Amino acid sequence: MSDNEHDVEHDAHSGTQTTGHTWDGIKELDTPLPRWWLWIFYATCAWAVVYWVLMPAWPALPGLAGETDHTRGLRDHSERANVAAAVADLQAQRASGFAALEGASIEQIENDPQLLGFVRAAGESAFGDNCATCHGAGAQGFVGYPNLNDDVWLWGGSYEEIRTTIRFGIRTDHPDTHFSQMPSFGRDELLSRSEIADVADYVLSLSGHEADAEAIAHGATIYQAQCASCHMADGSGDRLQGAPNLTDRDWLYGSERDQVIDIIHRGPYGVMPSWEGRLDAATIDALAAYVYLLGGGESDGAANGPTGR
Ligand code: HEC
Numbered sequence: 385m386s387d388n389e390h391d392v393e394h395d396a397h398s399g400t401q402t403t404g405h406t407w408d409g410i411k412e413l414d415t416p417l418p419r420w421w422l423w424i425f426y427a428t429c430a431w432a433v434v435y436w437v438l439m440p441a442w443p444a445l446p447g448l449a450g451e452t453d454h455t456r457g458l459r460d461h462s463e464r465a466n467v468a469a470a471v472a473d474l475q476a477q478r479a480s481g482f483a484a485l486e487g488a489s490i491e492q493i494e495n496d497p498q499l500l501g502f503v504r505a506a507g508e509s510a511f512g513d514n515c516a517t518c519h520g521a522g523a524q525g526f527v528g529y530p531n532l533n534d535d536v537w538l539w540g541g542s543y544e545e546i547r548t549t550i551r552f553g554i555r556t557d558h559p560d561t562h563f564s565q566m567p568s569f570g571r572d573e574l575l576s577r578s579e580i581a582d583v584a585d586y587v588l589s590l591s592g593h594e595a596d597a598e599a600i601a602h603g604a605t606i607y608q609a610q611c612a613s614c615h616m617a618d619g620s621g622d623r624l625q626g627a628p629n630l631t632d633r634d635w636l637y638g639s640e641r642d643q644v645i646d647i648i649h650r651g652p653y654g655v656m657p658s659w660e661g662r663l664d665a666a667t668i669d670a671l672a673a674y675v676y677l678l679g680g681g682e683s684d685g686a687a688n689g690p691t692g693r
């Protein structure tokens with residue numbers, strides 16, 4: 385409304401010009417916007433125009449803006465293309481690491497700082513993704529799931545042996561799987577309750593646990609007849625059958641008398657999945673080297689040395 389259509393009036397209290405609108409005797413003041421506010425407003429408008437020109441901004445019908453469904457802007461910026469480029473970059477970096485790993489012996493890996501760094505990084509992330517659920521994030525293991533940091537091995541701790549275990553698994557349906565099965569002495573009534581208790585006392589005595597001498601002597605005869613074929617006459621175990629060493633203080637299923645009795649009663653059946661076909665060969669190499677380097681790895685010669693857990 386222009387001033388000449390009505391009398392210009394100033395509010396008596398504030399001195400501000402009124403718009404001429406009145407409601408119930410209340411007059412509307414025509415207070416101007418603050419300067420600073422206006423300048424910010426103009427600046428944001430100018431910024432928006434510059435942004436529309438430079439960056440992808442407006443939806444557009446396909447065909448009008450090339451291949452996309454939006455205006456592309458002069459800078460032709462695309463987050464999607466940036467991510468694709470970053471992924472391709474990482475894959476290229478990793479490809480050279482994996483290529484260098486192929487066919488490398490564990491000695492070569494250990495003596496090549498670059499390869500070693502690559503194995504630690506790639507192995508750690510693959511371990512976290514695939515193995516930590518069962519073996520623990522630090523590979524420390526749980527009851528029934530072996531600790532992979534120590535130098536106690538069921539099936540062997542050389543780089544090649546570890547890789548074979550990871551590829552084919554333990555008690556899986558892969559044709560090359562490690563396989564063995566301890567009988568369920570109690571459940572299948574191969575031994576009576578008291579025989580199982582005595583042989584448990586004998587087995588525990590091998591690692592220094594105390595028990596009744598008569599029970600141990602009785603257990604020893606049962607052991608030689610029923611258990612020595614797998615755990616060996618001296619209890620040192622057999623890696624060909626994944627039979628643990630029973631003379632050390634390291635127990636996969638627990639060292640309490642009740643736990644040992646339970647294992648002899650039911651017979652353990654630990655299953656480790658096979659990873660061949662689920663992980664590519666390069667990732668399996670990296671995992672085998674990673675597990676080896678956790679601290680318990682054995683040089684190839686040691687595989688013929690002392691056996692078992
Ligand atoms: C579903 C659970 C499970 C997952 C997942 C798993 N493991 Fe195992 N792993 C086992 C069990 C159980 C055993 C022990 C089997 C036995 O009693 O002989 C084992 C044994 C092993 C052994 C042999 C240890 C020895 O003393 O000889 C290695 C090496 C191993 N796992 C590495 C791995 C790696 C590497 C991964 C990831 C790619 C992995 N495991 C994922 C359950 C699992």
Ligand code: HEC
Binds near residue numbers: 627628635653
């Ligand atoms: C056919 C071979 C075989 C025979 C026979 C056998 N075992 Fe085992 N035993 C194994 C295997 C293999 C394992 C490990 C299985 C697993 O990890 O799932 C094992 C595990 C054990 C364990 C658990 C060790 C640990 O570290 O927790 C005990 C205890 C044991 N056996 C005692 C016996 C006793 C006692 C007998 C005789 C009464 C016996 N075994 C007979 C193969 C055998």
